[in-house]
Amino acid sequence: MEHSTYLIIAYMAIWSGLSAYLFWLSGRQRQTARRLEILSNQLKRQENRS
């Protein structure tokens, strides 16, 4: 393989690795938002009952 091919693969690996981590973070953020929504719905139901 040419040196430039290794360079391209290295840059792709670095930035796709960092992008994958960012996507994982956004997934966790969505999960937390969903859990918070479920909790606020539960809280509303408890308030309505009381």
Place this chain on the structure above:
Amino acid sequence: MTPLNRATFLPALATLLVPLAIGMIFFYAPLEKSMGIIQKIFYFHLSLAGAAFLSFFIACVSGIMYLLKRQRIWDARLAASIEIGVVLTTLVLISGSLWGRPIWNTWWTWDPRLTTSLILWFIFASGLILRSAIDEESKRATFCAVMAIIGFVDVPIVFLSARLWRSIHPTVIRSAGIGLESSMLVTLVVSMVAMLVFCAALFHLRCIQHQQESTVRDLQQQLQL
């Protein structure tokens, strides 16, 4: 600076600095004579390593602070810095291996710098596994804090390994000074600043997420009672 400002300022600055650094690497920094174009891996390889070392330093300080104060904020900082440090070290090992294949004619060699870096990765990656395996919050944070403090001992060993033992890994930062041409040095500094700002933005975001997750867990427990 308010928390909201900081949350938008760091990613915005990183968005400006990262393309600037990439542009400087390919259009400003000259080609290195003996290695050629493959040497351009070095700018981000070193920046990632520097940011990883800083992450592990923050993890060590956060670990000490958690053991002293037992506050959740320090555990959030500890977890965020270990996680970011492991991601960065993984990328350092991958980019180093991709540089080593054409230059050393091998993907991996048991050189002191490479071996100590791999040990560092194993220490903190096992810390992440340990973290996910313990349910009790205070026990998890204490174990993780102790592990981060002990694990940080390997960071100066990684840094000094190429000087302490016979190593084929290139050393840029030597006791005699930095062995780089001025335009390469400027590019390296810009790349390092870009990576540090990017990682600071990630760290800030991850700390907020950890705190939000803890708050949601508390609310869940309160509602279940």
